[in-house]
Amino acid sequence: MRYASVVVDIATRALDEPFDYVVPEGLAGACVVGATVLVTFSHRHAVGYVVALADEAPAGVEAGRLLPVEAVLAAPAFDEAGARVALWLAREYACPPADAVRLFLAPGQTVKVTRAGEGAPWELVCESSGPVDERWVALGEAAEGFRPRANASRQRQVIEALEAGPMRLAELAATAGAVSQTVAALERRGVVRVWRARHVRGQGGTSLSSAVAARPRELTRGQRAALAAIDEAREAAAGDVVLVDGVTGSGKTEVYLDAIEHALAAGRGAIVLVPEISLTPQTVGRFRSRFGDEVAVLHSRLSAGERFDQWDLARRGEARVVVGARSALFAPVADLGLIVIDEEHEGSYKQDKSPRYHAREVAARLAAERGCALVLGSATPSLESLRRCEVGSWRGARWRRVEMRERPGGARLPEVRVVDMASQFRGGRRSVFSAPLAEALEGVRDRREKAVLLLNRRGFSNFLMCRDCGCVPECPHCSCALTYHERTHTLECHTCGRSWPQRAYPDPTTRCPNCGSRYMAAYGVGTERVEDELRLLLGDGVEVIRMDADATRRKGAHQELLERFDAAECAVLVGTQMIAKGLDFPEVTLVGVVNADTTLKLPDFRAAERTYDLLEQVAGRAGRGGAAGEVIIQTYWADHPAIQAVARHDRDVFLAYELEDRRDSGYPPFSRAANAVVWGRDARAVAASADELARLVREEVGGEGGWEVLGPTDCVKARVKDRVRRHVVVKAPLDADLGPVLSRCAARLPRRQGIRMALDVDAYDFM
Ligand SMILES: Nc1ncnc2c1ncn2[C@@H]1O[C@H](COP(=O)(O)OP(=O)(O)OP(=O)(O)O)[C@@H](O)[C@H]1O
Numbered sequence: 044m045r046y047a048s049v050v051v052d053i054a055t056r057a058l059d060e061p062f063d064y065v066v067p068e069g070l071a072g073a074c075v076v077g078a079t080v081l082v083t084f085s086h087r088h089a090v091g092y093v094v095a096l097a098d099e100a101p102a103g104v105e106a107g108r109l110l111p112v113e114a115v116l117a118a119p120a121f122d123e124a125g126a127r128v129a130l131w132l133a134r135e136y137a138c139p140p141a142d143a144v145r146l147f148l149a150p151g152q153t154v155k156v157t158r159a160g161e162g163a164p165w166e167l168v169c170e171s172s173g174p175v176d177e178r179w180v181a182l183g184e185a186a187e188g189f190r191p192r193a194n195a196s197r198q199r200q201v202i203e204a205l206e207a208g209p210m211r212l213a214e215l216a217a218t219a220g221a222v223s224q225t226v227a228a229l230e231r232r233g234v235v236r237v238w239r240a241r242h243v244r245g246q247g248g249t250s251l252s253s254a255v256a257a258r259p260r261e262l263t264r265g266q267r268a269a270l271a272a273i274d275e276a277r278e279a280a281a282g283d284v285v286l287v288d289g290v291t292g293s294g295k296t297e298v299y300l301d302a303i304e305h306a307l308a309a310g311r312g313a314i315v316l317v318p319e320i321s322l323t324p325q326t327v328g329r330f331r332s333r334f335g336d337e338v339a340v341l342h343s344r345l346s347a348g349e350r351f352d353q354w355d356l357a358r359r360g361e362a363r364v365v366v367g368a369r370s371a372l373f374a375p376v377a378d379l380g381l382i383v384i385d386e387e388h389e390g391s392y393k394q395d396k397s398p399r400y401h402a403r404e405v406a407a408r409l410a411a412e413r414g415c416a417l418v419l420g421s422a423t424p425s426l427e428s429l430r431r432c433e434v435g436s437w438r439g440a441r442w443r444r445v446e447m448r449e450r451p452g453g454a455r456l457p458e459v460r461v462v463d464m465a466s467q468f469r470g471g472r473r474s475v476f477s478a479p480l481a482e483a484l485e486g487v488r489d490r491r492e493k494a495v496l497l498l499n500r501r502g503f504s505n506f507l508m509c510r511d512c513g514c515v516p517e518c519p520h521c522s523c524a525l526t527y528h529e530r531t532h533t534l535e536c537h538t539c540g541r542s543w544p545q546r547a548y549p550d551p552t553t554r555c556p557n558c559g560s561r562y563m564a565a566y567g568v569g570t571e572r573v574e575d576e577l578r579l580l581l582g583d584g585v586e587v588i589r590m591d592a593d594a595t596r597r598k599g600a601h602q603e604l605l606e607r608f609d610a611a612e613c614a615v616l617v618g619t620q621m622i623a624k625g626l627d628f629p630e631v632t633l634v635g636v637v638n639a640d641t642t643l644k645l646p647d648f649r650a651a652e653r654t655y656d657l658l659e660q661v662a663g664r665a666g667r668g669g670a671a672g673e674v675i676i677q678t679y680w681a682d683h684p685a686i687q688a689v690a691r692h693d694r695d696v697f698l699a700y701e702l703e704d705r706r707d708s709g710y711p712p713f714s715r716a717a718n719a720v721v722w723g724r725d726a727r728a729v730a731a732s733a734d735e736l737a738r739l740v741r742e743e744v745g746g747e748g749g750w751e752v753l754g755p756t757d758c759v760k761a762r763v764k765d766r767v768r769r770h771v772v773v774k775a776p777l778d779a780d781l782g783p784v785l786s787r788c789a790a791r792l793p794r795r796q797g798i799r800m801a802l803d804v805d806a807y808d809f810m
Pocket residue numbers: 259260261262263266289290291292293294295296297298422451452625626627663
């Protein structure tokens with residue numbers, strides 16, 4: 044007899060353990076680890092996932108009493124190693140095992156057991172995105188004379204992509220986004236042809252020729268050292284970690300490409316994670332031009348069907364390199380040799396909804412389970428990774444750091460100038476641009492070059508402030524400062540999305556809600572104001588491109604703006620955080636940071652680290668080509684170590700200050716920190732639950748060394764969508780079982796109507 048350990052997936056109940064079932068003779072072939080199965084659980088049908096198999100009945104269980112697996116519903120999506128990682132993830136991040144297992148399932152494939160209503164029969168619903176799309180697309184007869192309308196940018200994108208030759212529809216979608224409707228429209232006019240064909244491997248001749256062309260001339264010394272370390276780690280097959288600590292533009296991506304090539308040559312696959320925002324056609328193109336059809340791409344802008352196709356290419360072994368955002372980590376790449384996480388310091392690798400896992404930590408676990416190497420790359424590594432490399436190991440794996448300090452071809456890091464805005468203001472200057480920055484921008488215009496201007500956070504500092512009492516209007520539902528939008532004269536809440544006409548808030552005469560003063564003035568700057576002042580300063584001869592959350596809301600807009608910037612002769616790109624990452628435009632000679640400080644003042648222990656990362660990354664956009672680059676940082680806190688470190692290209696200036704602070708206050712990387720948030724409409728019930736939770740945790744770990752329970756207190760965002768929020772912050776030693784402790788306490792909490800709770804282990808957001 045075979046026995047299956049099954050994670051049962053029931054929407055209304057968070058079960059925290061797998062359950063055992065008997066595998067009937069007839070299902071023995073199909074009921075393997077990773078399969079989706081139908082079982083009976085507390086007198087009803089339920090979907091489950093097989094996470095382990097055994098030949099003996101589990102200890103302490105009478106085999107005859109076990110229920111059978113009733114049917115196999117879907118082919119396996121993960122193997123034993125995947126199952127072990129899923130169960131570990133659930134424990135580590137205090138989430139139900141079913142949530143963790145679902146990360147590994149085929150995208151868009153859901154199997155549910157539902158019923159129409161109380162008493163109605165249970166029904167099995169299988170939704171799947173179907174088998175791999177074998178459709179091909181090429182330019183058709185009508186392509187010659189066809190001119191897409193000016194606003195049909197998708198059409199233009201599709202046609203441009205196809206000019207290089209026929210493509211699989213799925214591949215086109217992976218580079219250009221969701222295109223099915225565009226392709227259908229073009230097909231009706233004969234501009235493109237679509238046909239079905241079995242994709243045959245090894246006949247994609249085009250990718251091979253470009254592969255040779257794309258190879259760099261010669262690796263730098265740092266690149267060679269990094270590559271050797273990665274090869275060694277992969278061959279050791281023990282989950283070793285290599286941190287590629289390379290200055291901006293030092294050629295980290297080239298190292299990943301070579302390392303993957305070596306892995307493929309050794310018969311092993313690779314997974315590459317990049318932040319969603321950096322997953323542009325350029326980035327994907329670098330991988331495709333090297334590895335052609337071996338590459339599958341996974342990201343959230345694909346339709347469910349397109350994601351399934353890409354995922355299935357990996358499962359069938361046709362694509363051995365998967366490039367994608369966070370969730371690509373769970374792609375079914377057989378014989379994995381390498382996991383690469385680019386920009387490993389990025390906060391977006393922490394998922395902000397359940398399961399609240401951190402891709403870096405899960406990748407380390409996967410690497411250990413699969414016996415592959417983990418490569419972390421960044422110009423500004425996280426303090427956690429730096430610390431582990433200094434210690435030399437973490438959770439049984441070896442961690443080592445390789446430095447790449449030079450840019451290839453002798454390109455130098457840009458000069459950085461810090462401008463003290465307080466003295467600019469005292470000198471009577473009211474513009475958002477200091478004198479040095481204005482002058483530098485004029486220089487860019489006169490020399491017909493390009494500049495990048497960073498505004499720290501969209502509209503964060505662009506709020507109304509009372510000049511008499513300092514009061515800042517807040518959202519009555521979310522207790523955070525309202526953002527002032529000049530164009531529309533509205534005040535907007537960026538937590539819940541509500542907005543008010545400026546004149547209607549707080550009253551028609553725009554008086555201060557606190558003291559009644561009439562001197563309410565817009566404070567700080569938003570991207571729109573910078574855009575306006577820029578046009579005023581530079582006149583018509585310079586293209587000004589604004590890139591912020593508003594300008595990129597539409598699908599594909601982000602990419603179009605970057606292409607406009609690329610194509611322009613002389614241009615300034617103005618934007619928020621999203622312009623700081625990964626842009627590689629050699630003609631950029633000036634980077635200006637309009638307001639470096641806003642993120643420094645956030646109530647979060649990582650505020651200084653985030654500011655340092657952002658400034659160093661954006662500074663790295665300058666001087667990547669032949670011409671020397673210049674960076675100008677405007678700040679009210681010129682002496683802050685985070686800013687001084689960037690000015691001097693010396694990370695140690697920042698580390699010395701920051702590490703001492705973290706050690707003193709007992710925060711990561713010297714400890715772990717979790718955030719438990721309780722929310723609901725009833726403030727008293729919220730308070731009671733939060734109090735109870737804090738008490739339970741204190742009871743369980745109180746007196747143990749290294750543990751500390753803070754709160755409960757109101758969250759910084761104390762109200763969101765009319766829910767009151769309180770939280771408890773728990774600090775624990777590095778080797779503590781933080782997740783299990785919190786789950787146990789949460790399970791003992793008395794249930795209260797309408798009260799919700801989120802446990803965030805190793806949290807990144809404490810607001
Ligand atoms: N050995 C080399 N010889 C010549 N050019 C190279 C070499 N390695 C990389 N390059 C080029 O240098 C530029 C920067 O390289 P790459 O994008 O890999 O750097 P990066 O470290 O990933 O940058 P960032 O930190 O900004 O993301 C690219 O245009 C790349 O093609």
